[in-house]
Amino acid sequence: MDEILKQFPYLTENQIQQFEKLESLYHDWNAKINVISRKDIDELYTKHVLHSLAIAKIQSFEEGSSVLDVGTGGGFPGIPLAILFPETNFYLIDVIAKKIKVVQAVIDALELKNVKAEQMRAENVKEEFDFIVSRAVTNMPDFVSWIKNKIKKHSNHKLKNGILYLKGGDLTEELAAFPNAVQYNISDFFKDEFFETKKVVHLPLKYKA
Numbered sequence: 034m035d036e037i038l039k040q041f042p043y044l045t046e047n048q049i050q051q052f053e054k055l056e057s058l059y060h061d062w063n064a065k066i067n068v069i070s071r072k073d074i075d076e077l078y079t080k081h082v083l084h085s086l087a088i089a090k091i092q093s094f095e096e097g098s099s100v101l102d103v104g105t106g107g108g109f110p111g112i113p114l115a116i117l118f119p120e121t122n123f124y125l126i127d128v129i130a131k132k133i134k135v136v137q138a139v140i141d142a143l144e145l146k147n148v149k150a151e152q153m154r155a156e157n158v159k160e161e162f163d164f165i166v167s168r169a170v171t172n173m174p175d176f177v178s179w180i181k182n183k184i185k186k187h188s189n190h191k192l193k194n195g196i197l198y199l200k201g202g203d204l205t206e207e208l209a210a211f212p213n214a215v216q217y218n219i220s221d222f223f224k225d226e227f228f229e230t231k232k233v234v235h236l237p238l239k240y241k242a
């Protein structure tokens with residue numbers, strides 16, 4: 034939690050309280066439904082919350098913009114980003130209903146008004162968004178094939194819209210087909226051994242024709 038306060042010094046009291054509440058919420062839910070691996074739950078703030086917030090080091094989401102989190106699992110990266118950007122609309126989806134049940138409970142407990150969660154397969158999403166975020170769902174070629182038509186044609190965002198994907202390891206092969214993809218090392222922002230091999234991939238997408 035200290036690292037979050039250090040990295041994001043302009044949080045309001047309400048946002049700080051929301052981040053603080055995550056610990057007990059996820060501990061309680063994880064005892065009932067396994068949404069976070071047992072070995073990671075004690076390092077929730079580093080391995081899940083701060084990791085999710087690495088996206089904010091690359092991209093600031095403006096008021097009124099829309100963000101889809103594909104395969105959100107227990108709510109990552111969508112929930113930490115929704116706390117950080119309360120004026121941005123987040124839509125969190127996962128194919129597994131029990132994961133969405135946990136995400137909805139977290140949304141309700143934190144009174145997050147800017148988040149909607151739904152059981153949904155990525156391929157079946159109908160709406161279009163300014164940004165798509167995700168962590169550890171599938172390889173980049175499959176991921177792009179699922180969501181490439183879901184980026185808004187007329188984004189109201191001044192910055193480049195597209196995909197922000199959290200992944201680890203060597204991505205050279207997966208990204209071969211995407212010459213415009215940019216990889217950012219999370220260890221350049223956050224000093225923790227855990228982030229050594231972790232990256233944010235920014236893939237700006239062409240507007241839907």
Ligand SMILES: C[S@@+](CC[C@H](N)C(=O)[O-])C[C@H]1O[C@@H](n2cnc3c(N)ncnc32)[C@H](O)[C@@H]1O
Nearest residue numbers: 104105106109127128129153154155168169170
């Ligand atoms: C490894 S988990 C990652 C969960 C979360 N993003 C995180 O990093 O903690 C992958 C998640 O993607 C979901 N998933 C897989 N294929 C999907 C699809 N086609 N549409 C939506 N969700 C999908 C799975 O149900 C699972 O919850």
